[in-house]
Amino acid sequence: MKVLILGSGGREHAIAWAVKRSERVTEVVCAPGNGGIAQVARCVPVNLKDVEAMVRLAEAEQPGLTIVGPELPLSLGIVDALQERGLRVFGPTRAAAMLETSKGFAKQFLQRHKIPTGNFAVCSSVAEVEKAIDYFHAPIVVKADGLAAGKGVIICSSRHTAQEAAQGLFSGELLGEAAEQVVIEEFLEGDEVSFLCLSDGANVVPLVPAQDHKRVGEGDTGPNTGGMGVYSTDELLEPGMTEWILKHIAEPTIQGMAEEGTPFAGVLYIGLMMTARGPQVLEFNARFGDPETQALLVRLNSDLVDALEAAIDGRLAQTQLSWNHGASACVIASSGGYPGSYKTGLPILGLGSASQVPGVQVFHSGTTLVGGKLHTAGGRVLGVTAAGDSLKEALARAYQAMAEIHFEGMYYRRDIGHRALKPGN
């Protein structure tokens, strides 16, 4: 079978790597892909904002399965468009993807279905924010309703600064585009867990849990990024917690979407805060996480293509996934200056020796091939992902491989997994 993957990041590189391991797959095409993906798949250019161009590509390639990586094409309705042409595609429809594309919709949905989440108000004007804000205590979280590539969340230390932030989102001053709705939220405290599951619209199969490190600096300091590293172990959640999250959060979400006439089939990524009053939903994503996927797929023993097809065909009730019980970690190397401005076009050295380290896979994010040589082409450049019997072993392997890699200005956090490794854990 030919598989088409839409996207160009580390997530798509890991998906391409996992799909290639399936005995049923004869060819992997990735659009647009990147320098690293080009080593495992045929890359073809496409604009991920252009639904018609993606449809033309899929019609020309006639893949047996298309997998959509990022949120942007989902938000534009790529799944609906491919389904209309009779093509098999893994991912939610535009209406179901609203769990990610509208934070206001997601919060009101959680409330309608009595699924645990922090207090909130959805506001359509500065005047509404002024009224609502009286009911919140600092710190207050202010979010733009739509997709903002991780930049739409502002944590404010007072009601006054929260009001200013909301004003900045409505005027367009903060994100460049004016928000139509702003969500005000209670600030939740605890450890964050990325809980991903596959759904066929009715049934849910969980993946193993992961923990992301969103801040750029060690000790979780500095601005938010797309994610600087992730680890995954079974111990990330207390015994029984997976079942609790399935029963009280994941299953009611899938059931609620089906009841509302917008069944969700695809990967539901539940961003959880493990608070003193239990797990609370911070956000949903309607896709695989990046870099969570890199760390999850190196632990997956089952055939990924079989699992994704079971989700498309409504067969998840009969599907069980098999995982490696050890641990995995993914450490991201970024361009100096990221998430601010940074240089690109710099040669990357040492990838050959890095991949010699046992258990290691280097998945590329922002890289490109220039005359057969890899150069940097983005903020997050690549991620070193390692599996091991324990988290300590996985991290040691990832950092050993990372020490082999070099490009000018290269930066990575040296404390990925610090919460799990702290004494007492």
Ligand code: AMP
């Ligand atoms: P989101 O895009 O909604 O996941 O927000 C990005 C990040 O902001 C989350 O991963 C959290 O680290 C933080 N965040 C979002 N909402 C809250 C909240 N209500 N309380 C505390 N932190 C939050």
Ligand code: GLY
């Ligand atoms: N790692 C966070 C995300 O994929 O949204």
